[in-house]
Amino acid sequence: MxxxxxxxxxxxxxxxxxxxxxxxxxxxxxxxxxxxxxxxxxxxxxxxxxxxxxxxxxxxxxxxxRVGAPPREEFGTVRHAMPMLSLEDARNPDELREFDRRIKRALGLPEDATIEYVAEPKYDGTSMEVVYENGRFTRAATRGDGVVGEDVTPNARTIKTLPLRLIATDRWPIPARIDVRGEVLMKKKDFEELNRERMERGEPLFANPRNAAAGSLRQLDPNITAQRKLDFVTWGVGLVEGVEFKTHWDVIDALKSYGFKTSFPVRLAKGIEEVIEYYLELQDKRDDFEYELDGIVVKVNSLELWERLGTTARSPRYAFAGKFKPRQKTTRLIDVVYQVGRTGIITPVAVLEPVEVGGVIVSRATLHNFDEVKRKGVMVGDYVLVQRAGDVIPEIVKPIPERRTGKEKPIEPPKRCPVCGAETVREGAYYKCVNIACPAKLKGMLRHMASRRALDIEGLGEKLSQLLVDRGLVKDPADLFYLKK
Missing domain, CATH: 1.10.287.610 (Helix hairpin bin)
Incomplete structure (x- = not known):
């Protein structure tokens, strides 16, 4: 810097x-x-x-x-008894070792001391806290900003992997209260099935299983949540009354005993080198898991050491994440097409020679906006490095200039709207179509009007919106209210 x-x-x-x-x-x-x-x-x-x-x-x-952004008021809000903090992250073995050194310094231990860690998969889902009083499920809330979350109790109740009553054992009696934390997830195969169904109905597709899980959990109608195949996989606890745990390994054992689905595989590691071995092993096998993984979570095992290490305003000092490398492949950018949204913003999209990235065939990647195109220096005809960063929407990381032949062409902002032909105007990093009658804008407005956040019009998806505009039946959003059978 x-x-x-x-x-x-x-x-x-x-x-x-x-x-x-x-x-x-x-x-x-x-x-x-x-x-x-x-x-x-x-x-x-x-x-x-x-x-x-x-x-x-x-x-x-x-x-x-702080941890995040405040929740919206569409759901009731819930204040967590203990904050749900975020984790600092490491991106390679050296950074994992640095976290280990930092913990030893904080504890006043020599550099060659061995700390016992618990290493777990870091599932790419949406975090939720579930409260049990005397063994009975009473409330569920999203993480929200870490202090206040949204009350999703009726929706969480529909998740089959979430027990409504805890199971007592001789080793782990039922606590007076326990706040259980975990990840709401959707299996990769269930995500693909859901998107196939949405495509058939002409509805927008989810970008990835994480978005599908989050969107499903936050439905205003719990019946819709119940139709989605969600799982709740636990990774820890917040407030606990009536039972004492000495280690994080105890916590995992108790949660399993109470009837929860827990992270797998989990490793009790003697020192950071065993953690790194686990990290590299899971990174190599990440595509074999039924859920999306984006790394591992490493926690000091001793809860007494948790107390000594404490937390910052944003994250605990006793736990950290090891992020996996983004999935990347090289392919060729063969064309650029322009998408027009309901507000008229024109987004450049790269058309690629199809390439498999992390088990998914990628043939398009977002270029975000024209400032981003200029910053990266990407041209049509370039060989480019593509990644599913965070396993979300594919994007172009950078061009490979040494493979250029001289036949590459610069990507120019459109002077006219690619849909209606109207002149475009620049607003910041974006170019916009300002024609209020642009069919692309109209189709986008219809889809927005039909969404659950607006008028919630059942059956009005992408295909029907396109049909209504293309046949001239709707020339203005208000025309919807005058349609006859």
């Missing part, structure tokens, strides 16, 4: 905070991320570095001092 003056740092910090807050809102509230996990992590890392260089610029409302 280049050296900045205090004023330059102040300006960049504010820019980063605005970007991160916006992406937190897209991710945590709308369940509709538009950047990959890796891109988000880079923004957060840059902000942390700048705040470390200029600590007097840290403010209480900085994203580094």
């Amino acid at each position: 280049k050296k900045l003056s205090e004023e330059e740092a102040r300006k960049r910090i504010e820019e980063l905070r605005e970007q991160i807050n916006y992406h937190n809102y897209r991710y945590y509230v709308l369940n509709d991320p538009i950047i990959s996990d890796e891109e988000y992590d880079e923004l957060m890392r840059e902000l942390k570095e700048l705040e470390a260089m200029f600590p007097h610029l840290i403010t209480p409302d900085s994203p580094t001092q």
